[in-house]
Amino acid sequence: MMAIISPQRSTAVTRLGTQELIHQPCPACGNVPLRGFYAVRGVPAHSVLRLESREEALAYPKGDVHLAFCWQCGFITNVAFDPSLNAYSERYEETQAFSPTFNSFNQRLAEYLISRYELHGKTILEIGCGKGDFLALLCEMGQNRGIGFDPAFIPERAPEIKHGQVTYVADFYSEQYREIEADFYVCKMTLEHIHPVGEFIQMVRGAVGERHDAVVFFQIPEATRILQKLAFWDIYYEHCSYFTPGSLGRLFRRCGFQVLDLWVDFDDQYLMIEALPWVGGAQMPPLPQENDLETLIPLTAYFSQSVPQVLLKWRNRLREYHQNHQRVVLWGGGSKAVAFLTTLGVGDEIAYVVDVNPYKRNTFIAGSGHWITTPEHLLVEPPDVVIVMNPVYVTEIEAMLASQGLKPKLVPLNA
Structure with missing residues (x-):
């Protein structure tokens, strides 16, 4: 299923060695052409x-992923992305708040932001707040006022807070809300x-206006790690935009921000940026980690050339498990599982998928139709092998399996 971009697309393409030129502008900087990889x-x-039947999951609308990068700014985009296929609604089940590991990360991040930017009694605006967990945490811990925007927000699942106050808007953040002023703007796992x-x-910069002390914080997946680790399971249709520290910093500077810091966390999976509006005077110089453009060209070529071997390795491994009559399950019923299963074309080699989020119970993986259930089901159909979709959760998963008296072989995706 993996291939170099074909020239027989509606997008104008010119052959160039093992990669191809795509004559459409970069969504980040406007540069033409891009190079597909x-x-x-x-x-x-x-x-x-949340797909309630296997039939619905198998028939769910599909699109193509055609990744291309920009020589000018380093941004990576899906040039085949069609936003009309988006369906963000109350059926969208993105929360990771049922994981102690993730909650610990969120707690630590909230403590850091509140301490660094003195977020006490302030107004915080979150773009893409999901079910509201992180915004509630910031408001509870700092006694702040919050307003969150997300079309997938579900009022009945709003977190309870004893201190501070939060208002949620079940809508996309857009120009119509730019008059709402805030002291701190946060956007986690949305820009991608x-x-x-x-x-x-640019819209966010316009909303911030001339408030020179209004801090903007974004968190997104970090693309350098995806390319280096050949993590094809971290590439899926919903993520149409991919950033390295350099491309993210360049975008924010181009749009009128001063970049305060760029850093990675959560086992180097998440990229963070802290910025202030630039209201005149000298721009702060680029940070050392922004100097990554020269490494991106060979890294995308490495990814393009090496991923087929990774796919073959996984197909052979799953085939061997299946031939040996070993029951194999995936742990983690989110986007990584969808990309893993559909890119490999996996069927009966995987018995079922486990997820700690109870709202995913008895739903099905889009594209492959695999059943998602809770960890309790492991006692009913004990696995021989558990493939862990995100290695950061291995310790948590080992503890849950041990509490059930189960000792399957754990195989993290990066193994």
Whole structure:
């Protein structure tokens, strides 16, 4: 299913060695052309919608992933992305708040932001707040006022807080809300879902206006790690935009921000940026970690050339498990599982998928149709092998398995 981008697309393409020139502008900086380096056809347009039947999951609308990067700014985009396939709604089940490991990370991040920016009695605006967990945490811990925007917000699942106050809007953040002022703007794991990233960050900059002390904080997946680790399971249709520290810093500077810091966390999976509006005077010089453009060209070539061997390795491994009559399950029913299963074309080799989120119980993986259940089901059909979709959760998973008296072989995706 993996292939270099074909020239027989509606997008104008010119052959160039093992990669191809794509004559459309970069959504981050407007540069033309882009260079394609990876494609997967017919992948589910959404990864974490609650799909109630296997038939619905198998028939869910699909699109193509055609990744291309920009020589000018280093941004990586899916040039085949079609936003009309988006369906963000109350069926969207993105929360990771049922994991102690993730909650510990969120707690630590909230403590850091509150301490560094003295977020006490302030107004905090979150773009893409999901079910509201992180915004509630910031407001509870700092006794702040919060307003969160997300079309997938569900009022009945709003977190309770004893201190501070939060208002949620079940809608996309857009120009119509730019008059709402805040002291701190936060956006976690949302920018990667937005294709016209330049326009979006410019809109945020316009909303901040001349409030020179209004801090902006974004968190997104870090693309350098994806390329280095050949993590094809971290590439899926919902994520149409991919950033390295350099491309993220360049975007924010181009849109009128001063970049305060760029850093990674959560086992180097998440990229963070802290910025202030630039209201005149000298721009702060680029941070050392922004100097990554020269490494990106060979890294995308490495990814393109090496991923087929990774796919073959996984197909052979799953085939061997199946031939040996070993029951194999995936742990983690989110986007990584969707990308893993659909890119490999996996069927009966995987018995079922486990997820700690109870709202995913008895739903099905988009594209492959695999059943998602809770960890308690492991006692009913004990696995021989558990493939862990995200290695950061291995310790947590080992503890849960031990509490059930189960000792399957754990295989993290990076193994």
